[in-house]
Amino acid sequence: MKSALVTGANGQDGILLSRYLLTLGYKVHGTVRGVDRAVEKGVQRHVITEATLNVWEELMAEVAPDEIYLLGADSFAGMPLNGVSQMLESNVMLMAHQLEAASRSVPGARVFAAGSAAVFGDPGSLPQTETTPRLPTSLYGSCKALLHPLADLGRRSGQFVSIGMLFNHESPLRPERFVTRKITSTAARIAAGSMEKLKLGNLDVVRDWGHAEDYVKAMHLILQAREADDWVIATGEGHTVREFCQMVFELLGLNYLDHVLSVPEFWRPAEKVPLIGDSSRLMTQLGWRREKSFTVLVEEMVAHDVRLAGSGHQA
Structure with a gap:
């Protein structure tokens, strides 16, 4: 063993x-x-x-x-x-x-x-x-x-x-200090009746999630x-924070524009060239393959936080 x-x-x-x-x-x-x-x-x-x-x-x-x-x-x-x-x-x-x-x-x-x-x-x-x-x-x-x-x-x-x-x-195990989990957890609470706003920075920042x-x-x-x-x-795919928000709120039957604020305290400029990786070598030499798409990732995180919001627990 x-x-x-x-x-x-x-x-x-x-x-x-x-x-x-x-x-x-x-x-x-x-x-x-x-x-x-x-x-x-x-x-x-x-x-x-x-x-x-x-x-x-x-x-x-x-x-x-x-x-x-x-x-x-x-x-x-x-x-x-x-x-x-x-x-x-x-x-x-x-x-x-x-x-x-x-x-x-x-x-x-x-x-x-x-x-x-x-x-x-x-x-x-x-x-x-x-x-x-x-x-x-x-x-x-x-x-x-x-x-x-x-x-x-x-x-x-x-x-x-x-x-x-x-x-x-990312995954449902991400702490809420990371933007993806901050989005899914806050959106789930809003869908459960919370009146809070989701405060983020630059929604046009691109990430390879x-x-x-x-x-x-x-x-x-x-x-x-x-x-x-x-x-x-890496995945080789880039998505903006805006795209992530839009998908999360749509899964909850909501429009992200009604609930998301872009505030100066979280603002950071987008990179001139985004961080998007190429894992071709890992795939060709070692046979690595992604099994879960970006959509599946978001769906899993939303489902997890909906369960938490429904039970009244915080992550």
Whole structure:
């Protein structure tokens, strides 16, 4: 039986990846940051209170995983500049500790690290591929860009370290601080009778939104490749926030124009060239295929939040 260690096992990707690996017959270990954080049923939980090199070494030696999925990091691209220390610590230093621990405790383990499309910043070409220059324009993107030389160093020392440059990927498990879930949860409450308005920023911003269930399957495929590398995980389709809103409210029998406000506090300019990825290489070389369309994604998220709104629960 293969074993896997999934960090950030209580997050959207951690839950969905753990669930998928369990269906494949893996023994799954998952790390969380607090004793109150739950993981998928069937996953052996490990609480990390101090993410030091020694802690990771001891854990990896104990678990001895065949595969390691590094998903536990701050993933909110809107973090302000004064959060630089926290972002560096929770992304760059965290991965540095984890890679070093793996090299010492389980040198034969294969490692997947969650990268981001934010490394491309305001790209000069469309769509973005593995060869598109990484020119981040945000703190989050800059920190994610620093993961690539860390992975390169690991490869040169004989480690199998791959990075998935993940474009936006959603599911009903997304926290409400992300715009897609903010839209579906607020719209569901409005449909249930709430008089609130949905306050957003620039409705013409374009995003490449995929289903997180498809993306965690790509993560697993990447660790089955012959060689470690960097891979783009994306749909290749761009949709505006406006399109997302329109579809959500139409599913609820409403007109988004009656309920959505574009307010300055959330405003951000649209990129000159939108972030839309090309996963052709992932599809041709590793056989990855999307199983859930944009429409299915939106329908699932709306249905989930309608159930929550009807029960009176908040996510």
